[in-house]
Amino acid sequence: MVVEELAAYLSAQGLGVLGTDMWLHVSPNEPDEQMTIIEYAGDEPEFTQNDRGVDTENPRVQIAVRSEQPEVARLRAEQVYQALMKIRNELLNGTRILWCRPIDVPALAGRDDSGRFLVTCNFNVKKELTNVS
16 A cells, blocks of 8 residues: 555654554544544556556555644644655555655644644655555
């Protein structure tokens, strides 16, 4: 899954620790300071000429950073935004990520039910088909 590959990349960049302050798909209530990587529908997969199988996939991901202080959430989202834009032809967790392009810039999305600030940004990702055998 693309979220796992991106989590591994961000962890290697020192921007989060999976299960501590970085989560996949869902945001637990604690800790207050955290990031969630969420995959959602992207563009259709691509085929290469007469191949019968998919060559590349194009999922989208949202990065949601939460903090009690808006400037802390924005700074971390900005760091993640800049790190993900640098991905070019990287082999991550056995999957080749060709690129990760921002759809938008980090922006305040509001507050959660506990009043913590949420800053989000979204990306188009182009990746080779993940081997599931």
